[in-house]
Each structure stands twice: as C-alpha cells, then as structure tokens.
Amino acid sequence: MDKEVISLADDKNKEQAERERLSRRRFIKNSGYAVGGLAVGGVLGGVIPWDTDEKKTNPQTKNNKTTNFTHALMNFSQNEFKMVEAASERIFPKDENGPGAKELGVAYYIDHQLAGSYGLNARDYMQPPFFHGEKVQGYQGRLRRKEIFRIALKEMQNYSQKKYKKSFANLSAEEQDAILTDFAEDKVNLMTVSPSGFFDLLRSMTLEGVYSDPLYSGNKDMDGWRMRNFPGNQMSYSDIITGDFKEIPPKSLREHM
Template sequence: MVEKNKENPDSVSRRSFLRNAGLTVGGLVVGGSIGSLFPRNKNDGTTKVTETTKSEDLNQALMYFTKEQFLVIQAATERIFPEDDHGPGAKSLGVAYFIDHQLAGYWGFNGREYMQAPFYPGEKVQGYQGRLKRREVFDIAIREIQNHSNAVYKKNFTDLTGEEQDAILTDFEGDKVNITTISPSGFFQMLRSVTLEGAYSDPLYGGNLNMNGWKMKNYPGSQMAYADIIDKDFKKIAPQSLKSHMNQ
C-alpha cells in the first residue's frame, strides 16, 4: 500500500484514490465481472442474517433429472457432503438442484469442449476422454448405482442406510463396479467435484441455499463494492448473492 506523502499533505494514498474513483467495484469469485453490471445493494452489509432466513430461491425445480434420478443424486451428494455440527449438508443446500441445472445447460452438453472423433483411451490424469456427454454419463451412472445397490443389498440406493450408501459409493470410487460404458471412479470424481461446486456456488445457480454454504466459511459472497469498509478494521459482513443485486 502507498501511504500519504508526508511532504505533501494534499497527496492521496493509493487506497483513497481507489475508493474515491470507484475502482473497488467487483465481487469475489462468481460476482467479479457480473457484479459490476448491477446496481449496488442498499444493504450496507451490517444487517444480521440468520440461519432461519426463509428461502426465496425459485430455482428449486427440476430441469433435467427425473424424480428418481434426483433422489439418487440427492442421497449420494449428502453422503459426500453430509450435515454436521459445522452446518447443513448437500441436501439442505440444494446441491442436487444445482447439478440438475448444470446438466440441463452447457456443462451437461459439454457445449464448450471438443467432442469429435477419433477417441483414444486417455491417462487418468487427463480426466474424461470420450464421446459421452456429462448428462449421458450421469444417466448411466445413476442406473448403475441402482443396479449395484440391488445386486449387493437387494434394495434401491435411496432405501439403504447411510453406511450402505457409503459402501456403494466407495465401490464406484475404487472402480470395483463392472461397468463398460463409463469409468466408475471417473464418475465419482465428477460427482464429488460438482457437489462441492453446488455447496459453495452463488445461489443464483440453484445450490448454496440461503447462502448457508458461504456462511459456514464466513465468505462475503458477491459484494458489489468494499468502498465503505476499505479503510476500516476487518469485520464479518453478511454475504450477498448475485440474485440480491438483480432484485434491486
């Protein structure tokens, strides 16, 4: 930081310049480039937000999954990101809705990736190499989760105990399920990654319900600016979502 020049009292610090010039606009992670397009939230960040805030999330509707598929993914993600003393799990955070919406869009269609033949077996470190789109991988994997669950326990995955569900997912993680169309471990890694994304993404995309994922981390979310607090001591501020900026 460049401090004020002691020999010239009228000179300004770099921090003051940024604040006065309005160049501190921008959020964190998701909110950076998009956030500057919306008017600033009137909430100055000091309003207390409680865990019991009623959800105004209108994204809790299925766009791709069938009801059965949704329930399987909801149960699986809850085992990956379970509720505990630190806060809610994947189910309460709406992670399965986040995944459903991602599969309905570009991510599910691999819309921004090269998907033309020829296809060759790749190394594990290269990630997924194949002709199947992510939505097709999920369709196959969910069916195989049910098949493996019925083969081992004679029950559907959603009817298993938590420990039994863990065992099924561990078999997928360890490539102990005989599937020729997809990599079981590749699917598990994909599911784990998108579960964490859904827990901590901006609620605009369907997960992180009521910003409770951010609240567990004391993460401020998509703030429009920090001009009001940049010269003040560190303090905890209530998180903001891109949705709140759009509603102003």
C-alpha cells in the same frame, strides 16, 4: 311541443343507459374480486392485488421466506433426483458446522447444470478419434456429462440392488458410503462409463453446488458461504479495506439485479 317531449325522453333514456352501464361495470368488478377469492390462481384471481392489509399489519408475514421457484427438475427423473440427493448428502453431510448437500439444494444445482450447455459439453472438443488418456489429461470420452450421469445412476441402482437388495436412496448411510467407495475405487465392473470418473464428477459438482451463488439453485440461503465466512458477491470493499478484520453478511448476485 312534441319535439320537446321527444328530446326530454331521449335525454332520460341516455341517462338511464349510462346508469345501467356504470352498474354493470361495478357488478363485473365486484364479482371479479369475489370469484378471484374463491378460485385462487384463476384468470380473475390473477389480476387482484393480493398485497392485503394483513401483510401490511402483520410483520411476521413479511418475514416469511418465499418459495424458491428454481427448485424444479429440468433433467433428472424423480428417482434419479432422489439418488443424487442421497449421494451428494453422503459426500457433503450435515454436521455440527451446518447443513448438508440435501438441505442446501445441491441436487437441484446438479440437475440444472446437466440440463444446460454444461451437461452437453457444449464448450468441449468432442470429436473422434477417442483414446484412453492419462488421468492428468482429463476426460477423453464421447459421452456428454448428462449421459454419464444417466448411465452411471442406472448402474449404481443395479449395483445397490445386487449388493443390498434395496434401491440406493433407501440404503443406510453406511451402505451408501460403501457403494460410493466402490465406485470411487473402480471396484464396480462397468463397460460404458468409468465408475471413478463418475464419482469424481459427482463430487466436483456437489462442492460446486454447496459453494456456488444461490442464483444457480444450490447454496440455499447462502448457508454454504456462511459456514466459511465467505462474503459472497459484494459490489465493493472500499469502505473496509483498512482496519481490523470484519465479518460481512454474504450477498448473492440476485441482490444486485
């Protein structure tokens, strides 16, 4: 009889322990949602599925453009970035045809290119001896592209302060044009880099940023392509090879990934 009492007591204790365990699990789960709602981005908040009913029922939420996380600096300082953004905008300004370099994110394209192998001239022969070559021979110096930008931007800032007593990014559009023209025509006396060589590099990279695939941080929303009716990176044209000319909405490489 005593053994039966002990057995029933054990079963009751096990049942009570199981209920407490399930209760603790529910508490942890519910408190996790609560804390996650208060501390967005926290550890608990990160595991919560935020695809809420509002997103499913509100069509405007789906159409909102997502943040472009590629727009983060990798090479320039904030001041250098502002200068490049302003200079590229003067090279490719906004007009009635569409957005300019600033709105297209060109400065981010240039920043990211200089942060990688292109900025280090990784595929170029960069060993001495170095000679002053002809223009048709291209660049013949020892400095890498990222070094050219760093030095030239500092010199551009100094020249702007000397000529207008203001930083380049704070100049009027006409004053910025005058500075860039002086660099393009080698009217600035620099010892380390070629002013016109820097301007040519800046202009080339600006146009690359306008028309490159958005995957590389420029040509935001493919608007650079839209201004030219360029279809971008289509997988195939087999269905429209024959017939009249057709305008095709552009596609980025990321749409094929």
